[in-house]
Every structure is written in C-alpha cells, then in structure tokens.
Amino acid sequence: MASNLPSTTAVKPLSMMKKLSPFVYIYEPESVVTPETTRLRVPKLIFVASWMDAQDLHIVKYITRYQAVYPTSTIVLAKFVLKESVSPSLLRNAVEPAFTYLRSQLDAGFLSASPREPEILMHLFSNGGSTTIRTLYELFQFRTGRPFPLHAAVYDSCPGIFxxxxxxxxxxxxxxxxxxxxxxxxxxxxxxxxxxxxxxxxxxxxxDYLSANWRVFNDLDLVKQTNRAYIYSKADVMVDWRHVEMHARQAAAEGLDVRTEVFEHSTHVSHMRTDGERYWKIVTETWERARAT
Missing domain, CATH: 1.10.287 (Helix Hairpins)
Structure with a gap:
C-alpha cells in the first residue's frame, strides 16, 4: 500500500485545493463518478477536520493519501486555528463556509439529505478537529432542522475531556x-x-468545549453514523487514552458500531507516521464496514 503513496515533497501544501476561506479548502476531482467507482462504492465526500494549528505540510500528507486511495472523492478540509476559535461566534464563522459548501452539494443533488447508505467519511483529529465537527453538527441542525446526514467516522486522538x-x-x-x-x-x-x-x-x-464535544458525539439526535473507529495511543500526553476508551464504551452502549485501535508508542496525531500501513487499513476498513452495514 505504501508504494501507492503520492510524493508530498513535490507538492506545494494544499495547492491542489480551492481555498474557500482561511480555514476551509475543497478538492473536487475532474472525474467524480464512473461505473468503476460506483461498483466500488467509494465515499462521495471526505471531510477532514485537522488538529489545532496544524501545519499545511502535515495536513497535506492525509489529503494526498486520500487522493490516492479514493481519487474520485471530493475532499473538504476544515482547519482549527486557536486564535480564530476562542469564542463560539468566531468558531461558527470559521466553520460556516464548510457548511455552506455541504449544503450546496445537498441542494445540487450530489449528496442526499437522508441517504440509505453513507456517502460521507468524516476524519477528525484531536480536540481541535472534534470542536470543528461538533460545531458543524450543531450548525447543520440549527440551519436545516435535521441532523447531519448519515456517515462513517474516524476519530484520531480524540475526543478528550478536561x-x-x-x-x-x-x-x-x-x-x-x-x-x-x-x-x-x-x-x-x-x-x-x-x-x-x-x-x-x-x-x-x-x-466547556471539550465536554460539549464529548456529549454531542454520542447524541444520536445530532449524530447519524453507521460506524466509527477510534485511533489513539497510550503514549499520547495530550489526550488520555483512557478517556478515548471511555467515550468509545459510552458510544457502544448507545448502540453505535464502534471499533477501537490503540497504538502503544505513537505520540499525539502521529499514528500514521508510526505505522502508515496499519493506519490506512483501519481507515479503509472503516469505510468498507459502513457500506456493508
């Protein structure tokens, strides 16, 4: 699998994506749907919510890998920048362009508001990405009167509590x-x-925002998921692995399809760098399970 990775050293960070705002980028492939991609049932849209103040040179490694694995999928990237997210109003303003784009895809019929099978794969990182996605869920509910469409999710190094x-x-x-x-x-x-x-x-x-993330992610009135995978590490000093497992147990108790994958030695949001083969196997299997349920 690693041999199929595109070279990130030759790619200017995020230059392949259209900038909707300082915090939101989109990638729309030239070929979106073909008979082959329909047969393989790839995600129509992948939503990546990066960790707090993540550098482009790190984010791009995930974007380019997704382009290699799912070349016909649209990708939305939402950054979490701490100084622009210190209040709920600033955070909503940062997330707003992502919501507007997603709604446009719903209005155009590219995405379904009530799909029978998931069309979206969420990939969120740390408490920054968790806060972005929680805000998106709440904004979607407030603006449309319905929960965010059915999707699968990968939680990398999150959620944490205070x-x-x-x-x-x-x-x-x-x-x-x-x-x-x-x-x-x-x-x-x-x-x-x-x-x-x-x-x-x-x-x-x-x-507080960490408690809000924790609560919303297991609120079935706001979160419609087929399944989710938690990727975390016992060596993470920023998000306690025991908190992640506690959240996973609560999610399972709510009836959600949960997978937990613990790494022993990787640091915060560095699990892909530690074992990329295992990491992307978890991601692709999470999507495959979503389509099989």
Whole structure:
C-alpha cells in the first residue's frame, strides 16, 4: 500500500485545493463518478477536520493519501486555528463556509439529505478537529432542522475531556525548551488553573468545549453514523487514552458500531507516521464496514 503513496515533497501544501476561506479548502476531482467507482462504492465526500494549528505540510500528507486511495472523492478540509476559535461566534464563522459548501452539494443533488447508505467519511483529529465537527453538527441542525446526514467516522486522538496535565501539555508545546519555556511555565500553570476552576464550576459558567464535544458525539439526535473507529495511543500526553476508551464504551452502549485501535508508542496525531500501513487499513476498513452495514 505504501508504494501507492503520492510524493508530498513535490507538492506545494494544499495547492491542489480551492481555498474557500482561511480555514476551509475543497478538492473536487475532474472525474467524480464512473461505473468503476460506483461498483466500488467509494465515499462521495471526505471531510477532514485537522488538529489545532496544524501545519499545511502535515495536513497535506492525509489529503494526498486520500487522493490516492479514493481519487474520485471530493475532499473538504476544515482547519482549527486557536486564535480564530476562542469564542463560539468566531468558531461558527470559521466553520460556516464548510457548511455552506455541504449544503450546496445537498441542494445540487450530489449528496442526499437522508441517504440509505453513507456517502460521507468524516476524519477528525484531536480536540481541535472534534470542536470543528461538533460545531458543524450543531450548525447543520440549527440551519436545516435535521441532523447531519448519515456517515462513517474516524476519530484520531480524540475526543478528550478536561485534564490539568493534558491541557498544560498542549499549551507548553508552543514554547521551545529553554529560557522562554521557563518564563512561560508559571503563566501557563496559572491559566490552566483558571480553566480548571471554570470547569469545576461549569454548572454556573456553562459547558466547556471539550465536554460539549464529548456529549454531542454520542447524541444520536445530532449524530447519524453507521460506524466509527477510534485511533489513539497510550503514549499520547495530550489526550488520555483512557478517556478515548471511555467515550468509545459510552458510544457502544448507545448502540453505535464502534471499533477501537490503540497504538502503544505513537505520540499525539502521529499514528500514521508510526505505522502508515496499519493506519490506512483501519481507515479503509472503516469505510468498507459502513457500506456493508
């Protein structure tokens, strides 16, 4: 399988995609539907929701692999940029172009609002991608009055819930080791402590975004899925693997078709780099199971 990978070194990051906004890109292949792709029943649309502040050179590796595996599938990429997502209104504005594009595909008849079989494969990364998709689900429900269309999903390194150590680990990575990190450490600890207090009193302050992601993903009134796969690692210091497994158990208890794939040594959102063969086998098998159910 690895031999079919396109070279990402020769590709300018995301240059093959149309930019709808600073946060949303689309790729529409020249050939969308052929007798062969109809027979193979590939995804009509693949939605990729990247992790927080992900660099294009990393995102493009997933996009180009999807182009190789499903060359006739439309791809939508939604980025999560922290500074543009600090409030619900900013986050909705960032996700809006993705919703508008998806609705246009529904209106044009390319996608079905109530498909008998899934036409969309969701692939989301970390808590940033989780927040993007949760916002998309909520926006779709609010604007259309119905849940997001039936789909399959791959959850990479997510969802997480609030933990002092994991939030600290996420923030401290923005500072290189040395004097700058030494100065930043007490500020980050104070900031995370404030977040912890807000989280502890959320019955007053309201639901935090991690708790909202956790809840919505197992809300069957908002999420219509044939099946989902969780890919995560015991070596991940940003999202606790035990939290992922807890969410998976809750999803299974709700009646969702769940697959869990734990990696032992890969770090956060690096499972593909650790074992690409296994990673993409999980992804393709997730879609194949969706079509078989």
């Amino acid at each position: 933990s002092f150590s994991t939030i600290y680990s996420v923030l401290i990575l923005n500072f290189p080791r040395g004097f700058l990190r030494f100065i930043a450490t007490p500020i980050i600890i104070l900031f995370v402590t404030c977040l912890w207090i807000i989280h502890a009193f959320r019955f007053i302050t309201g639901e």
